[in-house]
Amino acid sequence: MSAQREMKEKNPWPTPVTIIIxxxxxxxxxxxxTVAVLQNKPVPQKYKYGIVLDAGSSHTALYIYQWPAEKDNNTGRVEQTHSCKVKGKGISSYASEPWKAGESLKECMGEAEETVPKERAHETPLYLGATAGMRLLDIVNSSASKNVFQAVENALRNSPFSYQGARILSGQEEGAFGWVTVNYLDDRLKQGLKTTGALDLGGASTQISFISNDFDGSESPINSVNFRLYGNDYNLYTHSFLCYGKDQALKMVVANHTQSGATTVLDPCFHSGYNETKNYSVLYDSPCVSGRKPQEVPEKFDHIGKGNFQECQEVVKSVFNFTSCKYSRCSFNGVFQPLLQGPFGAFSAYYFVMNFLNLTDTSMPLETVKEKLSQYCATSWDKIKIQHPTVNVKYLAEYCFSGTYILTLLTEGYDFTAVTYSNIKFIKKIKGSDAGWTLGYMLNLTNMIPAEAPDSPPLPHAGYVSIVTIMTILLIGLLLLLALRIFWPRCSKKTQIV
Ligand SMILES: Nc1ccn([C@@H]2O[C@H](COP(=O)(O)OP(=O)(O)O)[C@@H](O)[C@H]2O)c(=O)n1
Ligand SMILES: [Ca+2]
Known part of the structure; x- marks a missing residue:
């Protein structure tokens, strides 16, 4: 014991070598x-951008998407960072003065230049896709449609972005890309989860797209779209009904009322007290109704509201044809539709209308929804105007019709029942991005969704760094213990003596 004390007094500090170690x-x-912490600290993100213009029948909207620059190969999330509503009507309304279609886009293109960093502009793809408004214009006047595209192209080519072209989407593309958007934003594709069907209601056409076990594409190939996304195969059913967007459907319904060429039309889909003089020529100005035009019509008619939901439902039904079906089952107008399956997201005008009517809650029994809509339709036009002083009266007048049309389309047209109605969710956005075909369109054209699932490392980065750190600390600890035994052998010996 005394020898040990002696040694400590002689040399109370560890040797220099031990200190260095x-x-x-x-x-x-x-x-x-430090490295582990710094490595995991979020670094300021650099983004890439893509722009899509949705040239719809009623208006054009511009969407800007962004995704992490170093991850454009399929792992980074694409999200909407900005949107801009073009002032005025859709590009198809400029058929007689096409240059105005190009002009109309300039303000939103200016916003895009402010949003996308200058150094990224030249590599930012810019697309314009036109839907049913231009499909209809192309049917009645294809040279006018070409002129509108020419004007739009001139405006977009002069932008600093990488212009990739303007074209009319087929109804099938419109339906399929809407489905891709909804399922991409919900993260269902990457994870191979059960998918959500997509219901899109526009002004001039409407789309329904979903996966059904009942459907392999063979019964009606024109309604079938095949995808391989993240290693999963999808056989999607999709159909677009031209003329069954809510604005064209309204024209068809009113046209059905006015077959006799009457000067007064009593309309159950408009509120009592509503009374507007309208032109027959405007009513019959689209290919959706031109075939119904009576031989002899006066110039104008008085459109008078009656405010009756039940009767409105009956006249709305008159635009759906259920008489012939050459397939095992049909929705309407002889169009094949497999058994409805799974949850559905209903967006665009489905959402705008049901949201205005306070009817987006689909857990409410369908009968209650109908009662509420019936009460709304029965409210007088004066009262409606007082209740909604800020809403444009042209749109305000149409909500009773639009709500009735939506319920009729869903239940009679597509065959949703009181039970399956609750599978529908009325949505505007998913995680900050608008539901619609534009995102799916861009993801497809930029090859941002791979056919095969990307290989992922077995551990996430943070986990990898933590494990390496812990293992290194353990190793250093072991080395230190080893060093202690080598450089202080006497210590251990003394302990043995004691
Ligand atoms: N805030 C809004 C915006 C659009 N809408 C309607 O939503 C529909 C959008 O259709 P769209 O312009 O995309 O037409 P399509 O080309 O898709 O048929 C139109 O009927 C608009 O009137 C609405 O009800 N409320
Ligand atoms: Ca649309």
Missing amino acids: IVIGVIAIVALV
Whole structure:
């Protein structure tokens, strides 16, 4: 015992070598922990951008998407960072003065230039896709449609972005890309989860798209779209009904009322007290109704509201044809539709209308929804105007019709029942991005969704760094213990003597 005390008094400090080892060990640990922390700190993100113009029948909207620059190969999330509503009507309304279609886009294109960093502009793809308004214009006047595209192209080519072209989407593309958007934003594709069907209601056409076990594409190939996304195969059913958007459907319904060429039309889909003089020529100005035009019509008619939901439902039904079906089952107008399956997201005008009517809650029994709509339709036009002083009266007048049309389309047209109605969710946005075909369109054209699932490392980055750090600390600890035994052998010996 005394010898041990003697030794400690002689040399109370560890040897310099041990100190160096300990210092190096501590520095190594601090360095490792610092590296691990810094490595996992979010670095300021650099983004890439893509722009899509949705040239709809009623208006054009511009959407800007962004995704992490270093991850455009399929792992980074694409999200909407900005949107801009073009003032005025859709591009198809400029058939007689096409240059105005190009002009109309300039304000939103200016916003896009402010949103996308200058150094990214030249590599930012810019697309314009036109839907049913231009499909209809192309049917009645294809040279006018070409002129509108020419004007739009001139405006977009002069932008600093990488212009990739303007074209009319087929109804099938419109339906399929809407489905891709909804399922991409919900993260259902990457994870191979059960998908959500997509219901899109526009002004001039409407789309229904869903996966059904009942459907392999063979019964009606024109309604079938095949995808391989993230290693999963999808056989999607999709159909677009031209003329069954809510604005054209309204024209068809009113046209059915006015077959006799009457000067007064009593309309159950408009509120009592509503009375507007309208032109027959405007009513019959689209190919959706031109075939119904009576031989002899006066110039104008008085459109008078009656405010009766039940009767409105009956006249709305008159635009759906259920008489012939050459397939095992049909929705309407002889169009094949497999058994409805799964949850559905209903967006665009489905959402705008049901949201205005306070009817987006689909857990409410369908009968209650109908009662509420019936009460709304029965409210006088004067009262409606007082209740909604800020809403444009042209749109305000149409909500009773639009609500009735939506319920009729869903239940009679597509065959949703009181039970399956609750599978529908009326949505505007998913995680900050608008539901609609534009995102799916861009993801497809930029090959941003791979056919095969990307290989992912077995551990996430943070987990990898933590494990390496812990293992290194353990190793250093072991080395230190080893060093203690080598450089202080006497210590251990003394302990043995004691
Ligand atoms: N805030 C809004 C915006 C659009 N809408 C309606 O939503 C529909 C959008 O259709 P769209 O312009 O995309 O037409 P399509 O080309 O898709 O048929 C139109 O009927 C608009 O009137 C609405 O009800 N409320
Ligand atoms: Ca649309």
